[in-house]
Amino acid sequence: MKDSQPKTIHLKDYTVPPFLIDKTELTFDLDEATTVVTSRLHMRRNPECGKSNAPLVLDGGEDVKLIALAMDDYTLPEGEYQQEDNKLIITATADEFVLTCETLIEPQNNTSLEGLYRSSSMFCTQCEAEGFRHITYYLDRPDVMSVFTTTIIADESRYPVMLSNGNEVEKGKTEEGKTFVVWHDPFPKPAYLFALVAGDLAVKNDTFITQSQREVTLQIFTEPHNLDKVDYAMEALKRSMRWDEETYGREYDLDIFMIVAVDDFNMGAMENKGLNIFNSSCLLASPKTTTDDSYLRVEAIVAHEYFHNWSGNRVTCRDWFQLSLKEGFTVFRDQTFSADMHSETVKRVEDVSFLKTAQFAEDAGPMSHPIRPASFIEISNFYTLTVYEKGAEVVRMVHTLLGPEKFRAGSDLYFDRHDGQAVTCDDFIAAMQDASGVDLTVFKRWYSQSGTPNVTVTDAFDSATGSYRLTMKQETPVTQNQPNPLPLHIPVRVGLLDASGQAISANLHDESSEDHVLHLNTEEQVFEFTGLNAKPIPSLLRGFSAPVKLHYDYSTADLLLLMSSDTDGFNRWSAAQQLAVNELTLLIEQAKAGKELSINSQLVKGFKALVNDKTLDPAMVALILTLPSQAYLSELANPIYPAAIKKARHHLKVLVAKALADEFESLYNTHKVTGEYQATAEDIAHRSLKNLALSYWVETDNELAQKIVFDQYQSADNMTDQFSALTTAVHSKHEKAADMLASFYEQWKEEPLVVNKWLMLSACQESEDAVAKVKALMEHPAFDLKNPNKVRSVLGGFGQNLSGFHHSDGSGYRFLADQIIVLNKRNPQIASRLCTPLTRWKKMEPALSAKMKAELERILAEDLSKDVFEVISKSLA
Numbered sequence: 006m007k008d009s010q011p012k013t014i015h016l017k018d019y020t021v022p023p024f025l026i027d028k029t030e031l032t033f034d035l036d037e038a039t040t041v042v043t044s045r046l047h048m049r050r051n052p053e054c055g056k057s058n059a060p061l062v063l064d065g066g067e068d069v070k071l072i073a074l075a076m077d078d079y080t081l082p083e084g085e086y087q088q089e090d091n092k093l094i095i096t097a098t099a100d101e102f103v104l105t106c107e108t109l110i111e112p113q114n115n116t117s118l119e120g121l122y123r124s125s126s127m128f129c130t131q132c133e134a135e136g137f138r139h140i141t142y143y144l145d146r147p148d149v150m151s152v153f154t155t156t157i158i159a160d161e162s163r164y165p166v167m168l169s170n171g172n173e174v175e176k177g178k179t180e181e182g183k184t185f186v187v188w189h190d191p192f193p194k195p196a197y198l199f200a201l202v203a204g205d206l207a208v209k210n211d212t213f214i215t216q217s218q219r220e221v222t223l224q225i226f227t228e229p230h231n232l233d234k235v236d237y238a239m240e241a242l243k244r245s246m247r248w249d250e251e252t253y254g255r256e257y258d259l260d261i262f263m264i265v266a267v268d269d270f271n272m273g274a275m276e277n278k279g280l281n282i283f284n285s286s287c288l289l290a291s292p293k294t295t296t297d298d299s300y301l302r303v304e305a306i307v308a309h310e311y312f313h314n315w316s317g318n319r320v321t322c323r324d325w326f327q328l329s330l331k332e333g334f335t336v337f338r339d340q341t342f343s344a345d346m347h348s349e350t351v352k353r354v355e356d357v358s359f360l361k362t363a364q365f366a367e368d369a370g371p372m373s374h375p376i377r378p379a380s381f382i383e384i385s386n387f388y389t390l391t392v393y394e395k396g397a398e399v400v401r402m403v404h405t406l407l408g409p410e411k412f413r414a415g416s417d418l419y420f421d422r423h424d425g426q427a428v429t430c431d432d433f434i435a436a437m438q439d440a441s442g443v444d445l446t447v448f449k450r451w452y453s454q455s456g457t458p459n460v461t462v463t464d465a466f467d468s469a470t471g472s473y474r475l476t477m478k479q480e481t482p483v484t485q486n487q488p489n490p491l492p493l494h495i496p497v498r499v500g501l502l503d504a505s506g507q508a509i510s511a512n513l514h515d516e517s518s519e520d521h522v523l524h525l526n527t528e529e530q531v532f533e534f535t536g537l538n539a540k541p542i543p544s545l546l547r548g549f550s551a552p553v554k555l556h557y558d559y560s561t562a563d564l565l566l567l568m569s570s571d572t573d574g575f576n577r578w579s580a581a582q583q584l585a586v587n588e589l590t591l592l593i594e595q596a597k598a599g600k601e602l603s604i605n606s607q608l609v610k611g612f613k614a615l616v617n618d619k620t621l622d623p624a625m626v627a628l629i630l631t632l633p634s635q636a637y638l639s640e641l642a643n644p645i646y647p648a649a650i651k652k653a654r655h656h657l658k659v660l661v662a663k664a665l666a667d668e669f670e671s672l673y674n675t676h677k678v679t680g681e682y683q684a685t686a687e688d689i690a691h692r693s694l695k696n697l698a699l700s701y702w703v704e705t706d707n708e709l710a711q712k713i714v715f716d717q718y719q720s721a722d723n724m725t726d727q728f729s730a731l732t733t734a735v736h737s738k739h740e741k742a743a744d745m746l747a748s749f750y751e752q753w754k755e756e757p758l759v760v761n762k763w764l765m766l767s768a769c770q771e772s773e774d775a776v777a778k779v780k781a782l783m784e785h786p787a788f789d790l791k792n793p794n795k796v797r798s799v800l801g802g803f804g805q806n807l808s809g810f811h812h813s814d815g816s817g818y819r820f821l822a823d824q825i826i827v828l829n830k831r832n833p834q835i836a837s838r839l840c841t842p843l844t845r846w847k848k849m850e851p852a853l854s855a856k857m858k859a860e861l862e863r864i865l866a867e868d869l870s871k872d873v874f875e876v877i878s879k880s881l882a
């Protein structure tokens with residue numbers, strides 16, 4: 006541990022910046038070893054800051070070396086400024102001046118991938134949240150918005166493409182014979198949206214005509230060998246641009262929109278103004294190398310980054326506590342876009358399933374925080390599922406409470422009122438409230454309270470009056486940071502079914518409908534439906550109308566009925582999950598007690614009816630037939646017994662497989678897709694059901710099924726079918742699994758994105774010696790510790806490997822801790838993310854919990870980055 010502990014920053018301490026930067030002129034003399042950055046900052050005192058003599062404090066980094074500093078024409082000697090804690094402090098300044106600053110940075114040695122760094126043979130940048138300070142001294146905070154002009158100087162033979170934000174305005178030769186290019190971005194922006202790219206890149210060009218008939222040039226840049234994999238992203242971009250015009254009335258503003266793919270990137274992509282930078286795994290796609298899931302991911306991320314042009318760039322965040330203002334809203338926008346492009350229910354099930362597995366776990370863990378955190382040590386740690394996914398749920402609830410028209414009026418008002426400003430979550434809610442007249446006072450608590458609320462529902466039917474009363478109680482978990490949570494405003498969408506599964510039109514507050522939104526906004530409320538003949542079966546929280554844990558004592562018969570008949574497709578899935586969870590819970594208990602596993606499964610009955618329901622979208626059938634994941638079962642369990650979960654889930658899977666063997670064989674044959682590969686909703690749906698059916702069928706030890714797994718692996722003409730067969734072979738311990746894995750690597754070793762999938766699957770492979778195997782994998786030529794995608798594949802995959810990671814001797818935990826310690830120095834953001842599985846130690850069965858804790862303590866004893874320190878210290882608190 007460091008001698009001085011890193012500082013906590015609090016939202017309540019926010020003050021406006023004492024200085025503003027109207028114009029930022031940057032010159033980069035690019036060189037791998039030492040790049041010279043010269044900045045000319047046109048600064049003035051901020052009239053909104055009360056202090057007329059506040060010193061100028063600029064943010065920098067350990068990796069930025071100051072060469073020269075001048076204020077207007079006066080060169081500041083060393084005594085007239087101070088350098089402390091990576092800050093540059095100038096005490097005496099005029100009210101308005103130009104600060105010129107020359108700094109040196111070393112892109113080649115930048116392993117944190119923040120600021121300016123090298124990826125393959127290119128230069129690229131990543132500045133959100135606080136990366137710009139690793140390029141030069143600056144007021145690196147999102148409420149300082151400036152107009153940027155950027156000059157890039159480089160050797161054109163090696164860097165023929167030189168890009169920055171906005172429009173290219175000039176190009177020429179320097180006296181030394183190098184090339185310079187000047188870019189100007191007319192839209193004021195915070196430094197986190199700055200970008201620079203230089204490299205020998207190939208480009209795909211296209212155009213888009215906006216709704217006001219302006220032609221926008223679209224360009225996607227990649228290394229030349231990847232140019233054949235950008236067509237899908239380009240089409241997705243055009244769909245996104247059209248959708249944002251049609252759905253939000255938002256048009257693109259510059260004349261050019263560029264995307265660049267880079268191999269080394271800490272996250273998915275970045276919405277820099279006019280110059281998005283993408284992790285190549287989120288941009289490149291081709292049928293032979295990309296699975297359906299990855300196609301959908303490419304489309305969603307292209308859309309997400311594009312949508313940020315309004316929700317994030319034109320209207321940005323005042324401070325980083327407001328991150329969900331742009332991220333929650335933009336995730337909601339991309340989710341709705343994907344739903345519109347494909348199937349709304351399928352998309353909803355996928356998003357909710359992810360939220361309930363991963364965000365609920367985060368919200369119950371030591372890093373739990375509200376979507377607008379009140380404090381942080383390192384902001385990079387708060388690019389979380391809570392800020393993003395729960396943040397999107399909060400915006401979705403606003404949409405539910407207002408209805409689509411008023412929500413659109415609210416978003417129009419928000420964009421118009423705040424265009425060009427850096428604002429807060431309160432400003433967003435105020436616009437929604439002002440435009441709609443809907444009171445969101447209680448609702449706003451979602452921004453400041455953490456934890457997943459529990460909603461418990463009981464009911465009573467009065468046959469004399471025909472009244473059906475639903476009593477709802479809400480409770481938000483009490484935590485150390487949240488001793489007195491208040492009731493939230495929770496929209497609960499509800500429908501009622503009769504005993505035959507027909508929808509009932511019931512009266513609530515004199516309104517008759519088959520579907521009502523109940524406003525639960527106090528601790529306990531009763532909702533009375535009238536005009537009923539018999540006790541109905543409630544379909545609660547339809548479409549997952551709020552991110553809560555709902556508790557209602559459904560009988561197995563109720564769940565089977567909802568599963569087969571609910572008009573809300575989402576709740577058909579939800580009922581099946583509940584039924585499966587009930588059965589798995591029994592099996593887990595048996596496994597924990599060392600008993601033989603045995604169950605009279607009713608789920609099987611429900612599944613049998615389902616596979617014969619020809620009215621359902623095959624993608625929905627596949628989702629309903631998918632058993633709750635080990636990760637979701639772990640989220641529900643307390644304490645977690647990993648081995649029991651694994652055993653129970655496997656038992657139920659085999660049981661279902663055997664009971665429905667004929668059905669799975671027939672599903673496999675019926676849902677084969679013929680013709681050329683297409684990533685359409687329809688084809689994806691058929692492939693998902695076909696491949697799921699095969700993964701069950703093979704569990705029956707049927708020889709034909711085993712042969713089909715191998716044949717499909719060998720003859721598939723697309724990665725979805727090939728990789729799915731391989732995954733099934735690995736997980737079902739197919740006799741040829743090892744050969745298939747080896748041949749897959751041989752076939753694809755020149756395609757890094759496919760190799761990453763191979764690394765991940767290899768790291769997930771369950772076996773007694775999984776730790777040794779994963780160690781060997783890190784020595785494999787395909788592995789590279791410098792590349793975040795490879796680290797995520799191997800160590801992320803290993804985190805899901807129950808027999809490896811949770812090995813009873815603690816070797817899995819020790820191995821991961823060793824890697825975190827190594828990466829802590831190289832790339833703190835990646836290291837910090839890898840800590841997540843260890844932070845769940847309090848929920849583990851006692852023997853494992855102690856071993857995990859010991860590893861956390863071992864990490865804490867190291868000299869840690871702020872990133873890792875925050876996660877580990879909070880986990881141990």
Ligand code: B3K
Nearest residue numbers: 133134274275276385388
């Ligand atoms: N805004 C970026 C995330 C930046 C993460 C910085 N550690 C990508 C996105 O959400 O669109």
Ligand code: ZN
Nearest residue numbers: 309313332335
């Ligand atoms: Zn985003």
